[in-house]
Amino acid sequence: MSRVLVTGIAGGLAQRVAERLLVRGDHVVGLDYRAVATLPDALRGMTVLRATYNKTGIEDVFRKNAFDRVLHLGRVGNLKESPGRRFDLNVVGTQKIMNLCVQHGVTRVVVLSTFHIYGAHPSNHIPISEDEPVRAGFDFPQLADAIQLDNMASTWVYQHPATSVCLLRPTNVIGPRLRNTMSDLLRSPRIPKLLGFDPMTQFLHQDDLADAIVRAAESDVRGVFNVAGETAIPWSAAIELAGAKTWPVPAPLAGVISRLVGAAPPYLLDFLKYPCVITDVKLREAMGWAPEVSVREAIEGTVAGVRA
DSSP states (O other), X not given: OOEEEEEOTTSHHHHHHHHHHXXXXXXXXXXXXXXXXXXXXXXXXXXXXXXXXXXXXXXXXXXXXXXXXEEEOOOOOOTTSOHHHHHIIIIIHHHHHHHHHHHTTOOEEEXXXXXXXXXXXXXXXXXXXXXXOOOGGGTOGGGHHHHHHHHHHHHHHHHOTTSEEEEEEEOEEEOTTOOSXXXXXXXXXXXXXXXXXXXXXXXXXXXXXXXXXXXXXXXXXXXXXXXXXXXXEEHHHHHHHTTOEEEEEOGGGHHHHHHHHOOSOHHHHHHTTSOOOBOOHHHHHHXXXXXXXXXXXXXXXXXXXXXX
16 A cells, blocks of 8 residues: 555546545545645545645645655646746745655655647647657746746656656646636637637546556656547537537637637637647557547537536
């Protein structure tokens, strides 16, 4: 039995991961900077703690628990948080967590990043592997903290060999229990499509990502790994699968409309124009993982409650 810390436990993805670990018989401690109002029945009785990642309170969490593994899934992507707050949680907080992992002898660390750091760009070739340059930081300060988190974890892979670090960069993660930007966008009755653009887009079901995270936690393979779904489809096909009406938007007005109605964060607009299709061959070969949920099932399951 392993003792595992899972950060971001207020979110649906971390809860799915915790459920899988508990079934395996692991002792799981859930941590979040947010309050956790309710938990699924499968997580009843699990220890849940609240502490801000970059504050001294988290030191007590490590001091009182001899963790074997730490799954840092609590990256803050919510743009409603101020840039300074996101930097403190994502960058300073991640650095503190990883320092504590070294200090307390944690042998395996899995850090969740995002494919958004690659950026959507007309010069992108398909598919994008883990050694491709990161383009997003040039245009979107909203992703600066995510890029710094990713760079830090990537560096730790080689700086601290005793603490085996695995960094995951998933594509668009969706699912019925997720309240992230893409899941909410697919649930909208009218989904924007920029006139003249129809990029290939990938989707990864929450359960497939949860399985990949657990597989990474069990493995001792170090490095950076993309996590993609079944296949890429045009954005127009995603709108059709979501059962929504298309909202045609002239590309020059997209930024203004987005700010007025909050349809999508600014950086996401480029992903509605240009492809950012990643390959996860490296992950599949290293850990024997493959998605089990089709893109149709992933999208239809995400929006089922709203459409009903």
